[in-house]
Amino acid sequence: MESETAAASSSSSSSSSSSSSSSSAATEASCCPICLDPLTDHAYLDRCFHAFCYKCITKWVKFAAAKHPRPLSSIRCPLCKVENLSIIHGFSGGSFQRRYVNQDQRNRCLSGAYELRSHVYDREEEIANNIFDVQRYWKSRKYLWQNMWLQNWLRREIQTITQEEDADVIVHHIQGVVESFMARQQKESLKGTPEQKREEFRRLIFGAAGPFLLARTKRFVDELELFLASGLNIDAYDRVYMQRLSMSSSRDTREIDAESSDQSVQSRFLYFLNEDDGD
Incomplete structure (x- = not known):
């Protein structure tokens, strides 16, 4: 009984410490250095x-x-x-x-949004993975909801990756694949698991975008999923991304500082x- 009490106390202490650490990190990120x-x-x-x-x-x-x-x-x-x-x-x-x-x-x-997105695709680390719950997006069948900002988001992403202003052909091609998939799910929403639907979606988008986006195709598919799962308009999505980039940079700096002098x-x-x- 004593060991169970000690374990519970230790778990509570660890949870409190973790919460305190997270709160401290959030406070640091929201303060000017x-x-x-x-x-x-x-x-x-x-x-x-x-x-x-x-x-x-x-x-x-x-x-x-x-x-x-x-x-x-x-x-x-x-x-x-x-x-x-x-x-x-x-x-x-x-x-x-x-x-x-x-x-x-x-x-x-x-046009700052294009430069921001260029930074996103240049980074190896995927910044927003732990912000938007992609798995919940598929499990709750939110993919059945129409996204009114999809075309504009696709156009910006394709222009950013290809560095070509005239990207309409690619945009309409990929948008057509997305909308065709969504329309099919309206009729077959109860068939297949969320995991199977997600896998099919990613495979279709990868196949549609691959010939145009080449080495950046997988990252594009990841970003498309994140945008759809966010449920945000483009302005709000960019704002969240900007904040996450800043927090990621602050975290990297804290790690570097821990290895350097205390000055x-x-x-x-x-x-x-x-x-x-x-x-």
Whole structure:
């Protein structure tokens, strides 16, 4: 009886510790690494996707630029030291503001969603797998619901992967395969297991997209499943992805910091912020 009580106590302690750790990680991810306050006016560096307050990271760029005799063309992330060309901010739907470190290219507005998706396909790690429950999507038969944003999402993904603006032929081909599969399931929804339906869907999409997307076909099929399972419109889906990219970058940085020295960068940040506020 005592051993059972001890085991229960140990399990409770472990669960509490895990919950505390998760809460701590979430808090870190939602705070600016520079001012240490909750993030306001979210801004992301364009290569590593670490998140900062827009005001804080622009001050950091100004601080770093003042130490060099020539204009900077890129800036090292204060956390991971990766070189970045610009600051992404004002993210809204299919576009965002991009402030270049190079003064000759400042304040350009571009289609940020395409650049975000390009980052997604360039990464080996699949960022959103643990956000959207794909298995539940198939088990709850949500695949029977029509997705009104599918065509626009397909067009953007195909354009991103192929780097071709005119992607209508490929888009309509893949969309036709998806809709044909869904229509067939309306009539045969009770036939076959969710796993079998998922396997058939992935096989059909892989076959339709493979000749056009080549080595990126599997990743495209994975991303298509995630988008459908999310149930979100494109703007909301991108916003979740952007947040997950930032959290992933923060996690990678914490792992690197654990292996390096204990020197804190926050003290240097606070120093330059206080100094700059006096201007």
